[in-house]
Amino acid sequence: MLYINKDNFTDKKRKLQLVTTIVLSFLFITQSYGQYFGQNKPKYRPQNFSILETPHFELHYYLRDRNKVNQYAQWIEQWYDMHQHVLQDEFKTKNPFILYNDHGDFQQTTAISGSIGVGTGGVTEAFKNRVILPVAMTNQQTFHVIGHELVHAFQYNMILGGDSTNLQSLSNLPLFMVEGLAEYMSRGSKDVQTAMWMRDAVLQNDVPSIKQMNNPQYFPYRWGQAFWSYLTGRYGDEVIRPLFRTTAMIGLQSAVPAVLGTSVDSLSADWQRNIKAFYNPLLKNKQEDPIGRVTFNEKNGGRMNLSPMVSPNGRDIIFFSEKRALSTDLYLADAQSGKIKQRIPTNSFTGSIDGVDFIESAGTWSPDGQQFAYVIFAKGKSNIIIKNVKNGKTVASYGFKNLSKFSYPAWSPDGRYIVVSGLEEGQTDLYRINLRTKRASRLTNDPYSEIQPYYSPDGSKIYFTTDEISFNQPRTDNEWHFNLAYFDTETEEIHHFDEIFPGADNMNPVVDENGMMYFLSDRDGYRNIYMYNTINSELYQVSDILTGVSGITLFSSAISITKNGKKLFYSHYTDNSYSIYNYYPDIEEMVKVDPSEVDQTAAMLPTFSRRPNQLVAQNLTTLDDQILVDASLFDKKKYQPKFKLDYIGGGGGLGVSSGNFLGTTTGAVGGVDMVFSDMLGNNQIYSTVALNGEIYDIGGQVLYRNQSSRIGWGGSLSHIPYRYGGYAYSIDTLPIENGGDYGFLNKYETYINRVFRDQASLFTQYAFNRSIRVETGGGYSLYYYRSERHDNYYDDFGRLVFQDRQKLESPDGFGLFNIDAAFVGDNSTFGFASPLDGYRFRIGVTQNFGHWTYTTTLVDLRKYFYLKKSNLSFRILQYGQYGADANNPNLTNYLIYPTFIRGFSKLDDQTLNAMGLSDRHIRGSKLLVGNAEFRVPFTGPESIALIPTGFLLSELAFFYDVGTTWSQDNPFKAVEGYEPKLLHSVGISLRINVFGSMILEPFYAVPLNKGGNGSFGMNFTPGW
DSSP states (O other): OOOOOGGGGSOHHHHHHHHHHHHHHHHHHHHHHOOOOOOOOOOOSOOOOEEEEOSSEEEEEOOSOHHHHHHHHHHHHHHHHHHHHHHOOOOSSOEEEEEESSHHHHTTOSSSOSOOOTTOOOEEOSSSOOEEEEOOSSHHHHHHHHHHHHHHHHHHHHHHTSSSOOGGGGGGSOHHHHHHHHHHHHHTTBOHHHHHHHHHHHHTTOOOOTTGGGSTTSOHHHHHHHHHHHHHHHHOGGGHHHHHHHHHHHOHHHHHHHHHSSOHHHHHHHHHHHHHHHHGGGGTTSOOOOSSEEEESTTTSOSBEEEEEEOTTSSEEEEEEOTTSSOOEEEEEETTTOOEEEEEOSSOTTOOOOEEOOSSOOEEEOTTSSEEEEEEEETTEEEEEEEETTTOOEEEEEOBTTBSEEEEEEEOTTSSEEEEEEEETTEEEEEEEETTTTEEEESOOSSSOEEEEEEOTTSSEEEEEEOHHHHTSOOSSSSOOOEEEEEETTTOOEEEOTTSSTTSOEEEEEEOTTSEEEEEEOTTSSBEEEEEETTTOOEEEOOOOSSEEOOSSTTSOOEEEOTTSSOEEEEEEETTEEEEEEEOOOGGGSEEOOTTOOOOGGGBOOOSSOOSOOHHHHHHHTGGGSOOOOGGGOEEEEOOOOOEEEEEEEEEEEEEEEETTTEEEEEEEEEEEEEEEOTTSSEEEEEEEEEEESGGGEEEEEEEEEOSSSEEEEEEEEEEEEEEEEEEEEEEEEEOTTSOEEEEEEEEEEEEEEEEEEEEEEEEEEESSSSEEEEEEEEEEEEEEEEEEEEEEEOTTSOEEEEEEEEEOOOOOEEEEEEEEEEEEEOOEEOSSSEEEEEEEEEEEEEEEESSOEEEEEEEEEEEEEETTEEEEEEEEEEEEESTTTTOGGGOEESOOTTTSTTOTTOOHHHHHHTTOOHHHHEESEEEEEEEEEEEEEEEOTTTOSEEOSSOEEEEEEEEEEEEEEOSSSGGGOOTTOOOOOEEEEEEEEEEEETTTEEEEEEEEEEOSTTOOOEEEEEOSOOO
16 A cells, blocks of 8 residues: 555545556556566477377377378377276367477477477476477377376376366375476386496486485486385285375375375384395495596586597597587587587577487588587477588588477588488388588388488498387397498398397497498397497497496487597496596407397386386386287367366455444455466466456456467457555544534545556467567556545544545546557576576567657567576667657656666665765656676586585676666756766676576665765566
């Protein structure tokens, strides 16, 4: 409430105009200066979805190959049966499943908000329980991700559909339990990658307790999978459902004794003992001893140094690294010394690059070592980008009409072609890119997954990894495995190395000019380098690493070799990080091995002592024996958008109060928020209704947004009341009906005034890419008023004697039209509480007409320079009103908001006058603001923060703010006494991220204008 002395209420119109000025100033400032940034999620091209109804799902798809669609539908139903068998739960209605053709299309989905990174294989959202994922590069990846995400669908179904659990219950579930269960039920207790992580933890003596697994440094997928493997080995798979549901109800600390009959501490101690006892024998009682010498690790790179690609002559190397912490970039370095020569940024200033495929795909050198090619995502499709190694400039960048997704580029020895693994319409084949015509032609055409191609030095063969043999045989465990093969470029025939470690995953072949093929295999449960002599068929083990030679995933490129075979580089996983080693191959140091010798015991996860009732293991080992649902039972139908409720929330209350200001009153407070959308998220409706006081204080808004095409559009309707008021006290008499009066009573006059805004608007935007967009819009706003006076009389004992309520005269309402347009850019990388790298800009113009006629312009430019664990940030902001009513006092704008210039907002008129400032120096129709900050991520993750901590995210900022305001169109021709004056200040602030829900910024600012004194303040917004 705004309390004003009684004398100020003699002119009702003047007081309403005063508050109208305050309200409208706030409205126009928030509209003009709203932080309308954020990166885009462009819909580069629409997909024509259909629906395939299966017994338990509605599969939304746009693949043209119906046989492929039927196959995926059968996989989905197969996973449903397996999970239902374990979890003893069922879907009461057909569950939605949305399948995208490739990852580029998946990144454009509107079924969920927020950006999707290159490492996200699929998502399951809670409100509609939609499973959303793309077809992956291999059959095995697609099959596994379907299984993983359907576990989440069951988890949501059990919790949200339970009689004792709801949406709030999900917060009781540790992430390692949620993601770990999805991995365990879709992979089981055998996993080469997870076992590698577990062996490393035992080697480093860093096996976490159950409580410690809540720390993000322990990857929840890996550690959660190992935990469930241990737990079900001890108690059987029948423990999964009760422990999961009970944890959702009362938390893990209470659920463990309730379900398992032991304490969390006791279970944790046993878990730690078990994992150490399980892996110690597999570590062969020795320390890790990788071959060669380390070239890149945390000292000269980052914690993740991936995909080493050595130049043909062995002098230079290019690799991926998150050395800068904020992004994963390519680095060019000297292959011998490890000295980094330059960084090749994986984004672009214009935002034309949506992402870089660094998780699995590497890059490739031209035969002359002058150029380097790698794969990016641009406009929703894979593109090949070729860089000049010497100057870092882009030589070429393009995609292909007949190939939406591809990875693993390999340059031909004659320099004419680049061969890639391409995914099109659910099928992964080898494609050859003609660098002269810029066209891609298919080399293979079959249902098998052909990945990681590599040209032989003479160009006669293309070596690659394939699942063909495994795909045509019964699975011996829960996966299709990969073997090595080559494609003869003259005969176009495929030859398999099927005699090498059958049943293991043999991947990532690279070949030198001597006919030596190096590759990775997990034939003994570890992941090591092997060498196969293609001339005499002899097979050697090159490395004997206890953890593994690996990238982030099993399918990542992790080794490369020079043309002459004298230098081999590989990625080594150790101490929860990835280092790159350089090794000089020496056959005398290698161990000859039998190609039939396969024993993957080391790939197993801790199992305690396996109980008989192992439902997950039984399901996974009998995959090929299970009867698939008959595809003839599937029913195809056209997709029709229908709105369904996604979310409803809110609350309210009713109260009665008695007091000196308002007397006895009743009021209500509360609101309801609802979100509706169609299944694909192309059409969305947001609505809210709120009440804070009486019936007149009901406000509401409904907004519709259409995202089905490249041009997004929508509209909104709203009714918003703004309530303010004041009171006055006097001693007065109260007359009675038959004459006389009560004598003198305490009279309280309470004034309640309301400004109502009814608004209708339309908006549209066009996103060029993730960073750049154009916005346009327009609308009409109607403002009108209601004023009341409440008279309350009290005796000297505080008892209410009489109360009265009167409606007062209000000024006339008015309407405003506006049309606006803006050019917006944002490629910034956000830190803990503000951007740390990149840029933001907004350039806009708005034409207002109706009750007032004026034009506003806005130029807001921001640039962020990331330094190691610090940042320099700069902003220039100009806002101006021009036209007939530009200088109307109702439309004034304040310069001293603490989000513009800190240190002046709490100063009184006397202090401002002492500083040579007056009201005309702090408000006007035009503003110019400049800001500079030195930001230091203060507490947070070790990779970026000054003080490492896992629970508090904060940022220190040392700032300089400067600005001025004026009302004349030309400030340099202002009349004497009205010249603009600079206001500037310096200070320090601490921005605190409160669990991701809000950001607090306490600050201390010292005005630099003569006579200014320092003061404390508080902001509740992220840093600009």
